[in-house]
Amino acid sequence: MSSDWDASTTADATEPSGALLEVDGLAAGYDTGQVLFDVDLAIEEGELVSLLGRNGAGKTTTMHAIMGADEPAVLGGDIRYRGESIVDWQSHRRANRGIAIVPEKRRCFPRLSVVENVRLAINHAQNPLGLDEALAFFPELDDMRGKEARNMSGGEQQMLAIARALAANPDLMLLDEPFEGLAPYIVRRIEDIVADINAEQGITVFFVEQNVAAALAIADRHYVLDEGHIVDEVTSDRIREDEEFRQRYLGV
Amino acid sequence: MNTTELTREDLATVSPAWWAAALVAVVLLAVTFAVEPGLFIDQAIGGLVYGMVLVLVTLGLSLILGLMGIVNFAHGAFFMLGAYLSYSVVVTLGLPFWAALILAPLAVGVVGVVLEITVLRYLYGSDPIVSLLATFGLTMMIEEVIRAYWGTAPLEISRPSVLTRGTDLGVTTVPTYRLFLVGVAVLTIVAVYLLISRTDFGLTVRAGVQDGEMTEFVGVNLPVRFTAMFFLGAALAGFAGVLYSAETGMRTTMGETFVILAFVVVVVGGIGSLFGSVVSGILIGVSAYLTPVVLSALAEVTNQPWLALQIRDLVPYLVMILILLYRPRGLFGEEGFLE
Numbered sequence: 001m002s003s004d005w006d007a008s009t010t011a012d013a014t015e016p017s018g019a020l021l022e023v024d025g026l027a028a029g030y031d032t033g034q035v036l037f038d039v040d041l042a043i044e045e046g047e048l049v050s051l052l053g054r055n056g057a058g059k060t061t062t063m064h065a066i067m068g069a070d071e072p073a074v075l076g077g078d079i080r081y082r083g084e085s086i087v088d089w090q091s092h093r094r095a096n097r098g099i100a101i102v103p104e105k106r107r108c109f110p111r112l113s114v115v116e117n118v119r120l121a122i123n124h125a126q127n128p129l130g131l132d133e134a135l136a137f138f139p140e141l142d143d144m145r146g147k148e149a150r151n152m153s154g155g156e157q158q159m160l161a162i163a164r165a166l167a168a169n170p171d172l173m174l175l176d177e178p179f180e181g182l183a184p185y186i187v188r189r190i191e192d193i194v195a196d197i198n199a200e201q202g203i204t205v206f207f208v209e210q211n212v213a214a215a216l217a218i219a220d221r222h223y224v225l226d227e228g229h230i231v232d233e234v235t236s237d238r239i240r241e242d243e244e245f246r247q248r249y250l251g252v
Numbered sequence: 253m254n255t256t257e258l259t260r261e262d263l264a265t266v267s268p269a270w271w272a273a274a275l276v277a278v279v280l281l282a283v284t285f286a287v288e289p290g291l292f293i294d295q296a297i298g299g300l301v302y303g304m305v306l307v308l309v310t311l312g313l314s315l316i317l318g319l320m321g322i323v324n325f326a327h328g329a330f331f332m333l334g335a336y337l338s339y340s341v342v343v344t345l346g347l348p349f350w351a352a353l354i355l356a357p358l359a360v361g362v363v364g365v366v367l368e369i370t371v372l373r374y375l376y377g378s379d380p381i382v383s384l385l386a387t388f389g390l391t392m393m394i395e396e397v398i399r400a401y402w403g404t405a406p407l408e409i410s411r412p413s414v415l416t417r418g419t420d421l422g423v424t425t426v427p428t429y430r431l432f433l434v435g436v437a438v439l440t441i442v443a444v445y446l447l448i449s450r451t452d453f454g455l456t457v458r459a460g461v462q463d464g465e466m467t468e469f470v471g472v473n474l475p476v477r478f479t480a481m482f483f484l485g486a487a488l489a490g491f492a493g494v495l496y497s498a499e500t501g502m503r504t505t506m507g508e509t510f511v512i513l514a515f516v517v518v519v520v521g522g523i524g525s526l527f528g529s530v531v532s533g534i535l536i537g538v539s540a541y542l543t544p545v546v547l548s549a550l551a552e553v554t555n556q557p558w559l560a561l562q563i564r565d566l567v568p569y570l571v572m573i574l575i576l577l578y579r580p581r582g583l584f585g586e587e588g589f590l591e
Contacts, residue, residue: 070377070465090468116455120455123455123456124456
């Protein structure tokens, strides 16, 4: 895994324009109306980037569009992964190519056990981790291998959702509100893990967050989404210093 | 779909009233057995055969409903098509019954795949009433094709001689074919259970039932599995059709009768629960055959001849009403797809 990472960073160095994920003029929406209007993003290999914005700004819609969910419908623009347009691909194909998602509300399979949740991801990834390797990130999961997800706490389910995504050994991991509804000490635990996934595993991480403090704690670069438009691309320092900006777009 | 642990949990929640009802049922059955042991065993096995056929038909219906949200009314037509195809294999092609047992279900499975690709694929995610109407239309088409090709007169095939003999059970002699049918059905049910609970295919299907989109997100090509499930469901219905019609013959009304009973079995067992379908199919089959015997024994014991009602065809619906009054989601149902 680390050798893959070295190889890909070397390749990147020779091709400066080779962002891992590029979203270009993306417009998307549901039957009820258009949500995204002109979203441009570029995430380089190895980065840890957040997408910030108020409730209803279109953050989850962006994640689902990148993952290729049936909804939202993509109305225009392009999504490129390693330079290749994936906008017409079904989501399982995107997953097979190395994009994993920890979705909003975790969405562990409620009536599958811990092992079955993780094994499903392992069975359908091209270059997965072993079961023990994936569970080793979370010793508490290792102690409840046979437990069904529906009988687990929110924090445990979040760990399982992350373990399931990690098990596929992805190149790009999308996380949708990974800290939502978790106790503060679990939030810190998950922060550490997300930072680790990026720094130690070399996985590029793109995450959506309403909890600005948690986003600032782990990412350096942030996109700010407002009413379906990317309004800015900012550093953590800018968000910390510019109170007017914080209030206007993030409501904090 | 229940794992074994869950069913144990479910059983633990059964109330004392149920145990009391079960006790009454056991007493009634014991009395009946004492009065007419031969008839009792005969009818119990008849009910078991009927129940097993119902289970085989229902398994596919239940899997398709659970995975794809399709209310497949055409399932009865698959059952009937299996029966008529077995007639062609045995009578027209002159092949042995054993060949029909394999070939007819495969052919029905292929028909199922064709229908899935050409029609049902476009209905996923739509309102259940849409799939019900569409598959009702398919049912009409399949039934008319059967009437046009095989005619409306009842048909029958001869079974292999090994299976036409009787087996002596002491109090009565039952046709060996009935025991064969029960044995084959049990093996088939166990095979389906293992497929769903122990294989990667089964894991993806179970995940797909719980959250189809997330299953795609982890890299599973779910549409291919939908088609495979449709093949399996249709083939199981066809297989049941061959097994059943070898004993009773082929009739153009058999599809309609069985699909309605299969829906009763699904509802009684609990939508989405394979284990529930198995229990409910056997329960309905056996109670349909034994209730008239119990009533006639009661009539004899109490000297009230009016009690000996012939209500076999009514029993499945009575069972459904009773169960739904106490458990609106069925015996092992977790959440209703149609709620």
